Amino acid sequence: MDEDSGATYRLAEWVASTTFDDIPARVVEEAKSQILSVLGAVHAGAATDAGCAVVATVSEWPGRPEATLIPSGTRSSVYNAVYANAALSMALDYDDYLFAGHTGHSAVLASLALAEKLGRAGRDVLTAQIVANEVEGRVGASVLFGPQNGQLWTFIHLVGGAVSAAKLAGLDAVTTRSALGIALLQPPYGLWAGFFGSEAKTLMASGPTTAGIQAADLAAHGLGGSPDVIEHPQGFVQAFTHTPLLGAYSGLGTTWLTETLCYKLYPGCAYLDTAIDCVLALAGAGSIDPARIAAIEVAAGPLTLGMEALAAAHVKGPASTPVALNFSLPYSAAVALIDRELTPRQFARARIADPAVWALAAKVRVTLDEEFAARTRASSLVRMGDGDSGPHLDLATADLSRHRMSFGARVRITCDDGRTLEKAEEVPRGGWGRPPDEKRRAAEEKFLREATPALGCARAAEALAMVGALDEADPAALSRLVALVCTPS
Secondary structure: OOOOOOHHHHHHHHHHHOOHHHOOHHHHHHHHHHHHHHHHHHHHHOOOHHHHHHHHHHOOOOOOOOEEOOOOOOEEOHHHHHHHHHHHHHOOOOOEEEOOEOOHHHHHHHHHHHHHHHOOOHHHHHHHHHHHHHHHHHHHHHOOOOOOOHHHOOHHHHHHHHHHHHHHHOOOHHHHHHHHHHHOOOOOOOOHHHHHHOHHHHHOOHHHHHHHHHHHHHHHOOOOOOOOOOOOOOOHHHHHOOOOOHHHHOOOOOOOHHHHOEEOOOOOOHHHHHHHHHHHHHHHHOOOOHHHEEEEEEEEOHHHHHHHHHHHHHOOHHHOOHHHHOOOHHHHHHHHHHHOOOOHHHHOHHHHOOHHHHHHHOOEEEEEOHHHHHHHHHHOOOEOOOOOOOOEOOOOOOOHHHOOOOOOEEEEEEEOOOOEEEEEEOOOOOOEOEOHHHHHHHHHHHHHHHHHHHHOHHHHHHHHHHHHOHHHOOHHHHHHHHHHOOOOO
């Protein structure tokens, strides 16, 4: 393929030429919700052992006071601030996701930090964030059928950091293309054992996002990168899948993947969200005594079962790490039933140690529901081909209104007196497929729940309002917003 017509070229041209006025208002509003969700996750992650360890380490690194570590308010280099903030947003797997990738760690946090350094306005932040979302989602989608998935697609943060930095620095298309080439020179390949089995998982976005920003800086100073790094026969896509979906790189400026954003309302994997929605609905609707529960049956799709299978080896009862339990449906369902909530509190070590939770978790059985599996396939943007044609994705012709994030689950609770309670949901609260205003309320609820304890009600409410008007914020107002979401001294 001619390198001046391939995916790398098209992405760079689009990133460099896109302005805030090119972005539909509905997409801008979705990006504001994403900011609230990510900032809520950062605040929640700040209280974790893993988050504290990362912040303590980064605080020892030298750096000019260019950007802010949230929520401490410490100022350091952009690289240090992004590294720490991305780790906090990752710590509890409490992030956002779109088709296809968990983009907020880089798209949101790199854009905020870089705008601080460069003195940019709110519109600039939103533009950089949205173009990063669009490019990252396409990079993830192009290698959908590969050995990595979900949060293990850490290479998307390389391009997210590079795109955010290139956009906010005003780099032209040629230089942006070099930034992408440098960023994807050596993409990371995360290991499942470390991902499920250690708290180092909190670093999954930190290094790649920082490296992506550095790639744009290097390109701006004249270092050239591969001009066709994505589509070259020896390039990125061929290295990460034998079934490339190059149609993922179409539809730029017409199909907005930012509209597919989903906001997690519970710490943990997206594949357990609908089950927890059901559990909490049942717990709130009926008088359930956890001690009288005989069985909990969760019927879900293949993605949920796959998550359980991968995580099971790392779940070790009361000795489990919070990271492993973010992927454990039995633990999450049991502790949510007992506490009638699933928040960061349920992943504190003292709570994990409670034998009553593990006794109830032992009564949870997860099975495959063929109906939900079929709905997941039907709702996907990827069309499975007939015969030898293979899977197909064309974002140029995709109609996002006809699709949704289908992670269906059916929960049945049987009590020892024979009473049964049942609830089913297909799209999680905060998920793509729910009304946009409902998703916004969910993101606001999450932000206020996690940020208010540190900020106080007045500061949290003011910050929420400022995010809602971010497209009107000048550089001084943006600085005020960053200060507001940090713990007052």
